[in-house]
Amino acid sequence: MWLYLVRRMVLAIAIVAVAVTLLFTMIHMVPGDPATIMLGPRATPELREALRLRLGLDEPFVVQVGSFFLSVLTGDLGIDIVRDQPVADIVLRQLPYTVALVLSAIGWATLVGIPLGCFSAIRRNSLADKLIAVLSVSFIAIPYFVISIYTLLIFAVMLQWFPAIGVGEQGDIGSQIRHLVLPAFAVGISWVGYIARMVRASMLEVLGESHVRTARAFGLSEWRITFRYALPIAVLPTVTILGVGIGYLISSAVFAEIVFSRPGIGSLIYEAVGQRNYPVVMGGVLITTVLFVVSTTIADLVNAALDPRIREKL
């Protein structure tokens, strides 16, 4: 187990290093001068040149990459030139909003998706199963931004059940939850369909296995067979997908953050790319890559905890 953890850590560091280097390469290939954009039209060429020097843009590419990694090792993600504040502070202030959104979205999607998947498997080919199948595929097919906009129009504008923008009052959990409901709904709904379909397929496979037939032969109740013996095995692929899904949702959250005018890592990176604010782009992507790696590692560990066969292979 410990060897497995060490291997995962080494792999995680490699993934982060490769992802960040690739991104560094890409943002330096894209045309656009941060000094021109940050200082605006009224700045003199001398001021722009001074800012380029301050950003280290005059250094060779390899030196810039090396400097970035050295700084990261000391916990320094650089300075946001636009706001004149440390990037680490800015990114870490935005991070909780994105994490809350992603966990809420995946959380409710899991809570609804798994029972729906089980129900469909148990009632295979019934009308309810077919209805859930249609709904699930529909949820998967509709893009996030379409869901977001219609969610806003229906629940914020027409019904005025929930606020349209922001994250709520500081220190007021009720207000923050109210502000989280619509974006979490919009981001999570396609995952309801996805999880439901996946759990259904896994359940059907497991329900057909010999140990389930044996359990039936022993006269165990269908409830016990389903939830005690079949579901823990059927849910394993879903756990793996959820780990990847959290990383995927971090990038999907950008739509919700923009449409619902929420602060968060996604909208921060989006804005920074437009401004060619390299330090913020790099800092934001570094943190999201780390989150992605951490979430997939946790998913693997949960899988190992749930399945003795995997645990034995570690």
Place this chain on the structure above:
Amino acid sequence: MKDNWGNRVMPLTRRNFLVQSLVFGGAVAMPAWAGKVLAADDGVLRARLYNDVNSLDPAIYQNAYNVDVMGLIYPKLIGYKPNSDKWEWQLEAAESIEQIDDTHIRFKLKPGLRWSGDFGEITAEDVKYSFERVLDPAIASPVAGDWGPLSHVELEDSHTGVIVLKEPFQPLWTVALPYGVGHIVCKKAVEAAGGGTFGMVPPKAFGGPYKLKEWRANEVTILERNEAWAGEPPAFDEVRLHPIADPQAGEIAFEAGDVDYTQPSAASLQRYKDSPPANASVADYPALFYVWVGMNTAHPKLSDKRVRQAVQHAINVPLIIEAAYFGVAPTATGIIAPGLPGHREETLVPPQGDPEKARALLAEAGVSDLELTLTVRNTATFTTIGQIIQANLQDVGIACKLNVLDSGAFWIVGMESEGEQWKDLQLVLNRFSSLADPYYATQWFITDQVGEWNWERFSNDRYDELHQQAVRETDLEKRSAMYREMQDLMEESGAYRFITHEVNAIMYRDFVKPAVRPDGIALYNHFRKA
């Protein structure tokens, strides 16, 4: 009732249906009532900012949204007169201000104006410090140019000073004093904080009607009443400015009751004017922006003036206004917007163009099978404009390809400092913002700006000479005539096809009495309750 699996199921009887309908209906109605409470006057003004503030230092601020907030927390000697259809100024922190001669302006501060905290009275020393620090090379201000030829400020007593210019500068009255760099900061507080720039961490010495209570990045800027403010008390206890980049997201936030003041998009303006939301009003104003198609005169395909003029005559501006601005934006007659000195009443080339003349000009130039590239930014409005121009040019026999760039790549496309790509630039759809002085619009097209912001590489000695003269000219009519002539020269060069100045719209709750500049930009410090 249970099924074969032991599931509890509720049969669909008439009674169950009615009960479920009542529960659902009640659930719908109650939050709807709660939501409407959000939109009522609770002493808080909630408004949309089109971007998050990123600098509250008047010496290094960049964009108009920062000025919106600075106007609430810092005093100015003079400010724009709210809700006037003319660009006029009025006294704010100054009790009096007068032009002694072409290069000297004496001001006297109102007595009893105070900074918040323990920073005492606002003095002429603060004014001197605020204005002169913008020129300090150590500050490296990107907006130092807004002060033009400012030399220094001489102090006469604690409340009186004289602003000394190196040469006459008319935009002092229309841009420098009433706008961004004209904000006064507390010398004692800034020096106590280290004396440099302070970006988003302003010293806690506020001299405006409000104090900065909290700034949460990308979320909200909260301002509260400044107890030290000696002027007319502000109408709202608190002002909350929410950064909402997309105007249509701002419209949704308004309709949901989350903001009380927003700026609808051109696409929604007519709909809101025809049918405004309940208890809300809508108004629109001519903006100061200018949108135009520029032509790189140094490009071999466009070096012949007749070819450029053919492009001018091919473009149908009213068609663009109808399709891209939904008919609500005015047609531009140049780079100087309506209401400013130098605004032209009409263009030399008719707005609807003249395809026949365009074809004749191309034939005269001996050009056929011409293919051009139009560079545009990747917004819906600009790509729509690009497509219409593409069709207009096709109509006169010019094939046109669109080169769509994101804003980061777009804003360097004509700059010599960014490599050789400026040489490939042919047509470019551009949009600049402006301020309340024509100098602000014309400064980008002088010869010194070629390869910098003058991407058309337009160079005209007469234009350059007029630009220098007009900025010093005190006679308004003569000054206006100069700016009109400058725009004639631009258009005659064939390098410009002016499209629109766009429109600024506002939408507000009926309990808000907004205060705006003639171009519809909010002056939040003058907002009142209706």
